[in-house]
Amino acid sequence: MKVVCLSGGVGGAKLVAGLHDVLGAGELTVIGNVGDDLEVLGLHVSPDLDSVLYGLAGLNDTERGWGRAGETWQALESARAWGGEDWFMLGDRDLGLHLVRTQALRSGERLSEITERLVRTTGLATRLLPVTDDRVRTHVVTPAGRFAFQEWFVARRHEDEVDALLYEGAEDATPAPGVVEALESADTIVIAPSNPFVSIHPILAVPGITRAVEARRARSVAVSPLIGGKAVRGPLDRMMLRLLGGTSPAHVKRCYEGLLDVLVIDGADASATSDGHVVVTDTLMDDRDAARRLARTTLEAAMDGTS
Amino acid sequence: MKVVCLSGGVGGAKLVAGLHDVLGAGELTVIGNVGDDLEVLGLHVSPDLDSVLYGLAGLNDTERGWGRAGETWQALESARAWGGEDWFMLGDRDLGLHLVRTQALRSGERLSEITERLVRTTGLATRLLPVTDDRVRTHVVTPAGRFAFQEWFVARRHEDEVDALLYEGAEDATPAPGVVEALESADTIVIAPSNPFVSIHPILAVPGITRAVEARRARSVAVSPLIGGKAVRGPLDRMMLRLLGGTSPAHVKRCYEGLLDVLVIDGADASATSDGHVVVTDTLMDDRDAARRLARTTLEAAMDGTS
Numbered sequence: 001m002k003v004v005c006l007s008g009g010v011g012g013a014k015l016v017a018g019l020h021d022v023l024g025a026g027e028l029t030v031i032g033n034v035g036d037d038l039e040v041l042g043l044h045v046s047p048d049l050d051s052v053l054y055g056l057a058g059l060n061d062t063e064r065g066w067g068r069a070g071e072t073w074q075a076l077e078s079a080r081a082w083g084g085e086d087w088f089m090l091g092d093r094d095l096g097l098h099l100v101r102t103q104a105l106r107s108g109e110r111l112s113e114i115t116e117r118l119v120r121t122t123g124l125a126t127r128l129l130p131v132t133d134d135r136v137r138t139h140v141v142t143p144a145g146r147f148a149f150q151e152w153f154v155a156r157r158h159e160d161e162v163d164a165l166l167y168e169g170a171e172d173a174t175p176a177p178g179v180v181e182a183l184e185s186a187d188t189i190v191i192a193p194s195n196p197f198v199s200i201h202p203i204l205a206v207p208g209i210t211r212a213v214e215a216r217r218a219r220s221v222a223v224s225p226l227i228g229g230k231a232v233r234g235p236l237d238r239m240m241l242r243l244l245g246g247t248s249p250a251h252v253k254r255c256y257e258g259l260l261d262v263l264v265i266d267g268a269d270a271s272a273t274s275d276g277h278v279v280v281t282d283t284l285m286d287d288r289d290a291a292r293r294l295a296r297t298t299l300e301a302a303m304d305g306t307s
Numbered sequence: 308m309k310v311v312c313l314s315g316g317v318g319g320a321k322l323v324a325g326l327h328d329v330l331g332a333g334e335l336t337v338i339g340n341v342g343d344d345l346e347v348l349g350l351h352v353s354p355d356l357d358s359v360l361y362g363l364a365g366l367n368d369t370e371r372g373w374g375r376a377g378e379t380w381q382a383l384e385s386a387r388a389w390g391g392e393d394w395f396m397l398g399d400r401d402l403g404l405h406l407v408r409t410q411a412l413r414s415g416e417r418l419s420e421i422t423e424r425l426v427r428t429t430g431l432a433t434r435l436l437p438v439t440d441d442r443v444r445t446h447v448v449t450p451a452g453r454f455a456f457q458e459w460f461v462a463r464r465h466e467d468e469v470d471a472l473l474y475e476g477a478e479d480a481t482p483a484p485g486v487v488e489a490l491e492s493a494d495t496i497v498i499a500p501s502n503p504f505v506s507i508h509p510i511l512a513v514p515g516i517t518r519a520v521e522a523r524r525a526r527s528v529a530v531s532p533l534i535g536g537k538a539v540r541g542p543l544d545r546m547m548l549r550l551l552g553g554t555s556p557a558h559v560k561r562c563y564e565g566l567l568d569v570l571v572i573d574g575a576d577a578s579a580t581s582d583g584h585v586v587v588t589d590t591l592m593d594d595r596d597a598a599r600r601l602a603r604t605t606l607e608a609a610m611d612g613t614s
Contacts, residue, residue, distance in 0.1 A: 041406040041407070041410055042406060042409050042410030042413055043406070068385075071381075072379060072381050072399065074378075074379050074381075074398075074399035074400050074403070075382055075399045075400065075402040075403045075406065076403065077400075077403065078375075078399070078400040078401070078402070078403020078404060079402075079403035079404075079406050079407050080403075081403070081428065082403060082404050082407045082408075082425055082428055083407060083424060083425075083428050084403065084406060084407035084410070091381075092379065092381035092382045092385070092399040092402075093381050093382065093384075093385040094385075095382040095385070095386075095399075095402065096381070096382045096383065096384065096385020096386035096387075096388070096389060096391065097385060097386075097389050099348040099349060099350070099382065099386050099391060100348070100386050100389040100390060100391035101389075102349050103348055103349030103391070106349055117390060118389055118390075121388065121389055121390050
């Protein structure tokens with residue numbers, strides 16, 4: 001069985017870890033978002049790829065909900081004291097990865113090659129691919145102006161309402177080696193419960209990705225990122241209200257028009273839909289067991305289908 | 308009173324801190340070695356400038372003898388786990404500075420400008436200048452081949468005997484803004500008790516520096532880096548034996564031919580010389596008080612002179 005999962009950061013990473021656990025070695029390929037990548041303190045940071053990697057390897061901090069467990073912040077405090085930028089939280093352990101990756105990128109290695117190498121050091125059999133080796137950057141258009149994603153999300157604490165999203169560079173980007181092939185040969189395509197606008201759409205915006213999902217021979221299933229119409233964390237519910245006018249399962253489906261065979265939703269949203277193409281389960285992943293349960297249900301939903 | 312001190316790393320940094328303490332605000336300018344600078348994990352590291360800066364600001368680890376107090380090593384351990392280079396010890400606090408400096412260098416700022424800015428954040432009135440903004444790299448020629456300084460010193464634990472030293476790039480380097488002016492207007496020039504071959508000669512190798520010291524109107528004094536003919540730390544005694552045939556005060560003087568009015572030596576070396584141009588004192592700086600005492604004696608030796 002070949003499963004491809006399109007994933008953003010934290011929420012997606014939980015389902016990815018669950019899928020990894022319930023699938024056999026080498027059955028899972030993750031295609032990760034790079035739209036919220038950034039340069040900070042001169043380092044290339046790929047927050048979504050890292051969340052997936054940390055989650056897969058069990059290195060993630062489950063209490064804080066992002067970054068690495070056992071993290072310390074000495075380098076960032078030092079950088080701040082020397083006048084460096086300190087708006088983006090980079091822990092010491094996290095920095096070790098950014099240093100290795102940035103050095104490799106500067107020496108000419110491609111992001112997909114480095115990512116493969118990083119995954120290999122953990123001994124995991126799951127593949128993780130950035131959707132592209134090219135530069136794609138998500139920007140948000142707000143009443144206060146246009147901002148690079150992390151500037152809006154972190155520095156401005158995602159307080160501005162979002163009127164539109166732009167995926168700068170996506171049009172000219174090429175899928176990373178293996179991405180389209182993975183989608184074409186997949187038996188199941190899973191869209192993780194990530195924020196569609198800032199995590200999944202920047203993946204789909206790379207030419208060839210949407211086409212490959214539309215032309216799928218695989219069954220395609222998304223897990224809704226909303227529970228009771230609310231985001232587990234982050235600004236998704238506010239964004240959907242403003243951009244789509246609601247947060248029901250139907251609104252989630254509209255994010256993935258033509259790309260889904262079935263949507264997995266939480267019991268708290270069951271009353272908001274009479275759509276036959278949904279599967280209802282408990283979607284809150286508060287530990288890895290819950291992630292495995294949801295992964296199993298999601299794969300079954302894709303196989304059984306209700307459509 | 309204007310004092311200029313030529314300094315390498317750890318040993319020099321101690322005397323620099325002492326000079327800073329006993330001189331008035333703005334009276335001290337330090338010209339630092341950049342011959343042992345390196346790129347590691349994609350970061351520009353200037354170990355000698357940093358030792359001076361940390362020493363001046365009281366951030367140095369006095370027990371370990373190098374780097375920062377309260378240091379941790381999480382980023383380096385993480386980088387190692389991800390397959391990164393780990394031969395050069397970079398602590399988390401130390402990294403904060405390297406990140407800020409590397410980012411500034413990549414954005415086009417000059418090393419001397421960044422160094423000035425770093426000193427400014429500490430509120431210190433002492434000036435610290437790299438001898439040049441250009442790339443100078445010390446290489447050692449050994450029976451086992453030629454090595455970049457840090458490769459020999461750290462990776463090969465300075466076990467190879469040294470037959471010659473090369474200061475790659477020095478010939479084409481230009482003194483950093485302010486360096487020659489500081490030497491020309493100095494009342495006293497102090498050569499710190501650093502390793503002449505790897506710390507002071509790469510400073511003097513930049514065209515214009517030796518000339519400025521030779522043409523000095525200032526009195527010039529060096530503090531011998533040897534105590535009882537032995538290096539306090541590092542391979543200097545072995546290097547002097549092989550390169551100069553001895554470790555007496557006369558051999559130290561030969562390192563600075565034409566550049567010295569007086570040499571400060573330790574009591575343990577007094578019997579090895581009958582030279583009138585030496586001042587004998589206790590040169591071991593085991594705490595900052597000792598560094599201040601040695602700084603005072605050194606400045607007095609320059610002013611009184613015995614020549």
